[in-house]
Amino acid sequence: MWKFNPILKTTIWGGDKIAALKHIPDAPANVGESWEISGVEGSESTVVSGPDKGLTLIELIRRHGAKMMGERNLTRYGERFPLLIKFIDARTDLSVQVHPDDTLAQKRGMANGKTEMWYVLDGSDHDARLAFGLKRPVTREEYPELARTGEIENVLNYTHVTPGEVYFIPAGRVHSIGAGSLVAEIQQTSDATYRIYDYRRLDADGKPRKLHVEEALDAINFNDTDATKIQYTERPDIPVNVAKCQYFTTNLLNIDTEVMRDYKEADTFMIIIATGGEADITCGGETMNLRRGETILVPASATGIVIDPKGDFQALEAYIP
Numbered sequence: 001m002w003k004f005n006p007i008l009k010t011t012i013w014g015g016d017k018i019a020a021l022k023h024i025p026d027a028p029a030n031v032g033e034s035w036e037i038s039g040v041e042g043s044e045s046t047v048v049s050g051p052d053k054g055l056t057l058i059e060l061i062r063r064h065g066a067k068m069m070g071e072r073n074l075t076r077y078g079e080r081f082p083l084l085i086k087f088i089d090a091r092t093d094l095s096v097q098v099h100p101d102d103t104l105a106q107k108r109g110m111a112n113g114k115t116e117m118w119y120v121l122d123g124s125d126h127d128a129r130l131a132f133g134l135k136r137p138v139t140r141e142e143y144p145e146l147a148r149t150g151e152i153e154n155v156l157n158y159t160h161v162t163p164g165e166v167y168f169i170p171a172g173r174v175h176s177i178g179a180g181s182l183v184a185e186i187q188q189t190s191d192a193t194y195r196i197y198d199y200r201r202l203d204a205d206g207k208p209r210k211l212h213v214e215e216a217l218d219a220i221n222f223n224d225t226d227a228t229k230i231q232y233t234e235r236p237d238i239p240v241n242v243a244k245c246q247y248f249t250t251n252l253l254n255i256d257t258e259v260m261r262d263y264k265e266a267d268t269f270m271i272i273i274a275t276g277g278e279a280d281i282t283c284g285g286e287t288m289n290l291r292r293g294e295t296i297l298v299p300a301s302a303t304g305i306v307i308d309p310k311g312d313f314q315a316l317e318a319y320i321p
Contacts, residue, residue: 006036011033015031022294099169115170117185119252278311
């Protein structure tokens with residue numbers, strides 16, 4: 001098992017919740033994102049401790065191969081780790097944006113597109129909300145003017161959020177994380193984002209932030225009017241599926257007694273993101289403590305993972321289907 005050094009990203013919309021979530025007293029101001037597990041070039045995670053301390057995620061794959069990734073994943077992705085795990089803190093609204101699908105991304109020279117999901121950790125500030133799809137169909141012809149004038153806000157499907165809610169964002173869905181929201185994000189490994197509208201904000205140099213109105217034209221699903229949060233029912237000590245697509249499967253764990261999870265038959269690594277409480281995770285004679293705001297990567301070769309909660313423990317487990 002491995003923990004990684006968080007990669008903190010300062011942004012003009014970031015706040016101070018990630019520093020508190022991750023118990024980082026000397027974090028810089030305005031941290032908008034903590035990249036927990038990343039193979040993105042230039043922002044590669046490094047191992048915190050143990051025999052592999054200091055290795056990047058790619059170096060870890062090179063050293064452990066299929067034992068880490070799973071045979072199927074290694075064949076499919078090679079040394080490119082397929083998932084990017086983040087925490088996101090929106091002190092103010094994020095830009096309205098959309099991500100391309102694999103076909104469009106590859107046509108434009110990128111490795112793949114970006115489908116993602118959010119799990120809401122906190123939405124108590126500012127009556128937090130998310131923009132999530134459209135209230136009505138929008139035509140390709142009217143879209144540029146909506147983006148230019150800011151009237152696009154009037155056609156976005158806004159929803160107020162509370163902790164524990166889950167939102168799935170396929171490529172093509174227009175979206176925005178609203179002020180006061182703290183979310184865990186699971187996504188394809190990609191930084192492909194088209195910014196459609198940004199409330200006329202200025203960057204650190206006092207200039208308008210770059211928009212990608214034309215680039216987004218072929219990425220947007222203009223008829224995406226039926227987006228709703230994921231409905232699920234918690235089941236104590238039993239995994240509950242909250243997202244499943246070709247890129248990742250995510251289960252919610254809510255446990256208060258020792259449980260065993262065996263991932264070996266799935267032939268895939270497993271990522272465990274602690275969203276509440278604390279637990280000891282034991283695998284192959286190694287025990288690692290995991291508490292809210294931390295993430296670990298469990299290798300595909302692991303068998304009989306024991307999760308021993310210290311009181312109530314909540315987590316997301318994500319893997320490649």
